[in-house]
Amino acid sequence: MAKTRRLRNGKIQITAYIDSDILDIIRPYMKQxxxxxxxxxxxxxxxVTSSYQQKRQH
Structure with missing residues (x-):
């Protein structure tokens, strides 16, 4: 379940609830x-960036 809303600065804020097992999966990718x-x-x-670049190459 996630909520999105557009902020004044043009960015989009996403509020999402994730399980602790997802947190365990991303932990190795976390920077200090x-x-x-x-x-x-x-x-x-x-x-998104890498898949977009792959699409442009084909």
Whole structure:
């Protein structure tokens, strides 16, 4: 379950509830002093960027 809302600065805020097992999965990808939300955001950004670049290459 997730809620999204657009902020004044143009960014979109996503509020999502995740299970602790998802947290365990992302823990190895977390950088030092990074919050879980920041990690998830960065991972999603990387996923989207790389899949977008792959589509453009074909």
């Amino acid at each position: 002093n990074e919050k879980p939300g920041q990690t998830i955001s960065r991972l999603i950004e990387n996923l």
